[in-house]
Amino acid sequence: MSKIAIVVGSLRAESFNHRVAEALTRLPAGQGHDFTFADIGSLPLYDQDDDADQADSVKALKALIADSDGVIFLTPEYNRSMPGVLKNAIDHASRPYGQSAWSGKPAGVLGVSVGAIGTALAQQHLRNVLAYLHMPTLGQPEVFLQWKDGLVTEEGTIGESSAAFLDGWLQAFLALVETHGG
Numbered sequence: 001m002s003k004i005a006i007v008v009g010s011l012r013a014e015s016f017n018h019r020v021a022e023a024l025t026r027l028p029a030g031q032g033h034d035f036t037f038a039d040i041g042s043l044p045l046y047d048q049d050d051d052a053d054q055a056d057s058v059k060a061l062k063a064l065i066a067d068s069d070g071v072i073f074l075t076p077e078y079n080r081s082m083p084g085v086l087k088n089a090i091d092h093a094s095r096p097y098g099q100s101a102w103s104g105k106p107a108g109v110l111g112v113s114v115g116a117i118g119t120a121l122a123q124q125h126l127r128n129v130l131a132y133l134h135m136p137t138l139g140q141p142e143v144f145l146q147w148k149d150g151l152v153t154e155e156g157t158i159g160e161s162s163a164a165f166l167d168g169w170l171q172a173f174l175a176l177v178e179t180h181g182g
């Protein structure tokens, strides 16, 4: 059983990325594993002056990541990059200097957008950041999802056309986590 933290880079109530994330945890490959969603909406804007006295919400995020065997990021694409709320969360948990919660944690990256390139550019920016943070990140398969009716069913599961593909992705991610001790 692996403990997986899920970080979704959208705060909106009807977020497609959040819906895909919830459905991902219901795939066969995820059964028996423990998924916890990070709360990044209550984080303050990152301010380096607060590094010595981090807010409780920052401490909670860092504790969740520290206690996890791996991290799944779902990023929307905002103006061809990741949303500021996601970068804000990443920056918070990377500090104070030398006490990053991310270091060494295996990562998986997915994203869904209304655009045809399915967050490809946002994911590429995110991968750049994760490499710097020393997070071994699943390379293949890549997951670029364009939101369409039926991607997530009324019951909150992944729809038929993507279920096998995403189950394979989750299997590959959990195998990566296992190779890193999770």
Ligand code: FNR
Binding pocket: 010, 011, 012, 014, 015, 016, 017, 018, 076, 077, 078, 079, 080, 081, 112, 113, 114, 115, 116, 117, 118, 119
């Ligand atoms: C977007 N959207 C968007 N889509 C895309 O494919 N490429 C992009 O560069 C952008 N840029 C962008 C900027 C901003 C500020 C917003 C609000 C939106 C559309 C985006 O894919 C859409 O809003 C998704 O629904 C966002 O994901 P969630 O919130 O549904 O998870």
